[in-house]
Amino acid sequence: xxxxxxxxxxxxxxxxxxxxxxxxxxxxxxxxxxxxxxxxxxxxxxxxxxxxxxxxxxxxxxxxxxxxxxxxxxxxxxxxxxxxxxxxxxxxxxxxxxxxxxxxxxxxxxxxxxxxxxxxxxxxxxxxxxxxxxxxxxxxxxxxxxxxxxxxxxxxxxxxxxxxxxxxxxxxxxxxxxxxxxxxxxxxxxxxxxxxxxxxxxxxxxxxxxxxxxxxxxxxxxxxxxxxxxxxxxxxxxxxxxxxxxxxxxxxxxxxxxxxxxxxxxxxxxxxxxxxxxxxxxxxxxxxxxxxxxxxxxxxxxxxxxxxxxxxxxxxxxxxxxxxxxxxxxxxxxxxxxxxxxxxxxxxxxxxxxxxxxxxxxxxxxxxxxxxxxxxx
Numbered sequence: 001x002x003x004x005x006x007x008x009x010x011x012x013x014x015x016x017x018x019x020x021x022x023x024x025x026x027x028x029x030x031x032x033x034x035x036x037x038x039x040x041x042x043x044x045x046x047x048x049x050x051x052x053x054x055x056x057x058x059x060x061x062x063x064x065x066x067x068x069x070x071x072x073x074x075x076x077x078x079x080x081x082x083x084x085x086x087x088x089x090x091x092x093x094x095x096x097x098x099x100x101x102x103x104x105x106x107x108x109x110x111x112x113x114x115x116x117x118x119x120x121x122x123x124x125x126x127x128x129x130x131x132x133x134x135x136x137x138x139x140x141x142x143x144x145x146x147x148x149x150x151x152x153x154x155x156x157x158x159x160x161x162x163x164x165x166x167x168x169x170x171x172x173x174x175x176x177x178x179x180x181x182x183x184x185x186x187x188x189x190x191x192x193x194x195x196x197x198x199x200x201x202x203x204x205x206x207x208x209x210x211x212x213x214x215x216x217x218x219x220x221x222x223x224x225x226x227x228x229x230x231x232x233x234x235x236x237x238x239x240x241x242x243x244x245x246x247x248x249x250x251x252x253x254x255x256x257x258x259x260x261x262x263x264x265x266x267x268x269x270x271x272x273x274x275x276x277x278x279x280x281x282x283x284x285x286x287x288x289x290x291x292x293x294x295x296x297x298x299x300x301x302x303x304x305x306x307x308x309x310x311x312x313x314x315x316x317x318x319x320x321x322x323x324x325x326x327x328x329x330x331x332x333x334x335x336x337x338x339x340x341x342x343x344x345x346x347x348x349x350x351x352x353x354x355x356x357x358x359x360x361x362x363x364x365x366x367x368x369x370x371x372x373x374x375x376x377x
Contacts, residue, residue, distance in 0.1 A: 021062060025063065027062045029064060032069050033072045128200060130174075151220075170182065188330075220238075226240070234248060235248060235249075262357050266321075266350060268350075271316060273343065291330070292328045297323070
């Protein structure tokens, strides 16, 4: 199993595995014909890395999916070490040699159809009170699980473009409306706002690096206590239960992202998330990749098609506009936005003018927003 994150010289490999498994939503356990025999040969070693990966995924209640390859079969509970015995009860997916591509596509489709883990950053009832020291450090605290959930809703939109290094992370800043977590790669944007922020307006704006974002996400996993944050221009400290996470922000100026967010007084559409996902799936072709999806909006209907000239599929929607527009988006970006919105009902706002930037929001989750830029042909 590959883990995403930086492993520094001298790091404890077992601890890194534990943290990175905690940062995963799904863990695939690939089982071949000799998987069990190799595992049994190393049975006496409780520090075997494969065993640690499976054990931690089960212990942390990740969604674990056994994937059978090479016509292998699921091991029985009696054949497995006691700490990973529950693996035998999990429903497996088979990838057969003679149907590799078809079975792999089915696995990918099944993974995409899975409901996202519930990590909605609920607004906390008590205010976030901060204070700024004479040295310019802003100190405040809030539940660790709230920070963890906020990161989970935006980190997927981080860039990996070395030329625009200042986009390779998550931007933290505060104003009168709250504490904001922002990530963008220039083509889409994810924003989470935590309201009730008091005394944070003087907090320095900082950009977490991509690697530090993943590491902080793992650091905060399953923490039920408050996180104490100290934010300065050259350092970010996060401490929970006596453990300290420290990192250095990116030096750079984050773009004025609010300029691309459509206002809510223009073209607005509301629909059920399941209806749009069903239309996207129906419009897709198994013989053709889905590089983009086209939305066709009129005063009477909303429809989508996956390719130019392809079949059109209607989406039941409530539409508050007299305009008619046709606009295309990167299909994966639309799917990512839907996947990170927990609400069953979606509000889609288009910006006025010729660009028609899309803003996806959950109707009962006004603290998060996902922006997708249109494609130009």
